[in-house]
Amino acid sequence: MKSLNLLLLLCTWAGATEFMVITTSDLPPLTQTQLRLIYLKKLTTLNNIHLIPLNLPATSSTRQSFEKHFLKMSRNRLKAYWTKQHYLGHRPPLKQNSPESIKSFVNNVSGTIGYIKATTLDSSYTILYRWSD
Amino acid sequence: MSTRLLFLIFILYYQSIQLLADSNSDSYELGEGIQLGTLPIYVGGYISADIYYRDDYIRYRLDDIAFLSYGSKGKFSYMAELEFKDLYVNEQYEYNSSTHSDTQLHIERLYVDYALQDQVNLRIGKYNSPIGYWNMVPINVLRETTSNPITSYIIFPRFTTGVEINYQQYEEESFALEVSIQHNEDLDDEYNNYQIDEHYEVGIEYENGYFGIKLNGGYFHLYEQKQKRTYFLLAAKIEDEQYQILAEVGSQYGENEFTTTYAGYLQGLYRITEHHIAIARFESYQDTLEQDYSTLIGYTYRPLYPIALKGEYQIHSNSSKNAALFSFSVLF
Numbered sequence: 001m002k003s004l005n006l007l008l009l010l011c012t013w014a015g016a017t018e019f020m021v022i023t024t025s026d027l028p029p030l031t032q033t034q035l036r037l038i039y040l041k042k043l044t045t046l047n048n049i050h051l052i053p054l055n056l057p058a059t060s061s062t063r064q065s066f067e068k069h070f071l072k073m074s075r076n077r078l079k080a081y082w083t084k085q086h087y088l089g090h091r092p093p094l095k096q097n098s099p100e101s102i103k104s105f106v107n108n109v110s111g112t113i114g115y116i117k118a119t120t121l122d123s124s125y126t127i128l129y130r131w132s133d
Numbered sequence: 134m135s136t137r138l139l140f141l142i143f144i145l146y147y148q149s150i151q152l153l154a155d156s157n158s159d160s161y162e163l164g165e166g167i168q169l170g171t172l173p174i175y176v177g178g179y180i181s182a183d184i185y186y187r188d189d190y191i192r193y194r195l196d197d198i199a200f201l202s203y204g205s206k207g208k209f210s211y212m213a214e215l216e217f218k219d220l221y222v223n224e225q226y227e228y229n230s231s232t233h234s235d236t237q238l239h240i241e242r243l244y245v246d247y248a249l250q251d252q253v254n255l256r257i258g259k260y261n262s263p264i265g266y267w268n269m270v271p272i273n274v275l276r277e278t279t280s281n282p283i284t285s286y287i288i289f290p291r292f293t294t295g296v297e298i299n300y301q302q303y304e305e306e307s308f309a310l311e312v313s314i315q316h317n318e319d320l321d322d323e324y325n326n327y328q329i330d331e332h333y334e335v336g337i338e339y340e341n342g343y344f345g346i347k348l349n350g351g352y353f354h355l356y357e358q359k360q361k362r363t364y365f366l367l368a369a370k371i372e373d374e375q376y377q378i379l380a381e382v383g384s385q386y387g388e389n390e391f392t393t394t395y396a397g398y399l400q401g402l403y404r405i406t407e408h409h410i411a412i413a414r415f416e417s418y419q420d421t422l423e424q425d426y427s428t429l430i431g432y433t434y435r436p437l438y439p440i441a442l443k444g445e446y447q448i449h450s451n452s453s454k455n456a457a458l459f460s461f462s463v464l465f
Binding site: 033034048074079080 | 162164165166175177179201203207208210211212248250251269270272275301303304305307374407438439464
């Protein structure tokens with residue numbers, strides 16, 4: 001926890017914003033590739049657990065940063081991808097309006113994965129990844 | 134039912150989705166359908182109209198009007214697609230013209246999926262034959278040209294009514310294997326390019342996020358002609374933010390001879406901006422009836438991704454088949 005606080009302090013000092021991917025404790029550690037596949041709904045269950053990726057609204061800077069770092073696709077390409085998936089009967093990740101909703105979801109529903117700004121996090125969550133912009 | 138009445142019903146359907154979308158504007162985006170209340174059921178649809186112009190022939194057509202519904206609960210999910218095809222067709226020849234319409238609603242796709250394991254999925258019903266890349270998303274609004282390459286509809290049956298089992302292994306590189314079996318007549322063979330009562334198919338696919346390759350092979354039986362056909366199709370694609378290169382080549386063999394010696398195309402797509410796309414396609418095929426080489430140049434304008442305005446010009450080795458095509462299509 002000390003090192004986390006130090007990292008946050010350094011990021012703040014450097015003017016960078018730090019984000020985190022959080023998940024429920026019943027999920028195993030995920031690779032970045034698995035995370036990408038889960039957010040593209042190509043990977044929907046893991047160890048028999050139904051996976052529920054959560055998104056913030058499209059205008060959220062946290063979401064834009066997450067998409068750039070983990071999905072590595074532009075917004076236009078993602079839009080094209082989800083339009084094709086609609087024809088194939090697949091939905092984009094569930095949208096939550098705030099980091100609080102994401103945290104609440106992760107607290108209460110098994111297999112949930114979300115991302116939030118590190119400053120809104122307390123110590124009770126399983127952190128999968130950290131990144132900064 | 135008259136064409137006008139059916140069109141009116143579709144407009145009302147579209148308007149009700151827009152009204153639902155307005156009442157839930159936070160979550161609705163065009164091209165992604167709408168949820169029915171809190172039920173795990175989503176509805177949407179698409180429409181396309183096109184113009185085909187040749188020196189001696191012009192066709193105006195309301196090509197597709199389709200209704201989509203799908204949803205999932207636990208390990209089960211379903212997909213239903215009902216469609217009017219050729220709801221309005223006006224054809225003008227050199228000295229006469231005709232108008233006709235097909236007002237029958239047909240089942241394009243209807244299937245249930247069951248996730249057997251993390252990586253294994255079972256599908257039962259009528260679905261797009263999982264062959265090549267083009268046939269997976271063949272509707273006008275999701276492809277970049279108004280026309281389909283001939284390769285996509287002369288080698289294999291476009292639809293299968295049966296059982297498909299699919300294994301997918303996703304890592305940095307993904308690998309998929311699928312087997313599809315039909316041992317009955319089609320659920321609705323109106324749109325299928327072959328009227329079949331047997332179809333056995335196997336496919337393997339490799340993809341690494343930038344490059345993909347897929348090989349399919351199979352056998353089918355035409356019940357009216359009582360003929361057997363075997364086929365294979367090899368497909369490959371390279372794609373990034375700016376461009377896409379797509380190629381498919383295949384062959385079909387009848388009882389004693391090749392019914393399609395070969396058919397293949399190479400298509401390049403360049404995204405000039407997010408709204409403007411340039412396309413070129415080279416195609417060639419030879420079957421028992423004819424041989425043709427063609428070049429296509431096209432342009433697509435997408436003000437939003439689920440709306441497409443397209444134009445293309447085809448130059449054939451037989452110049453009487455040279456044609457210009459234009460279309461408008463929307464997915465909602």
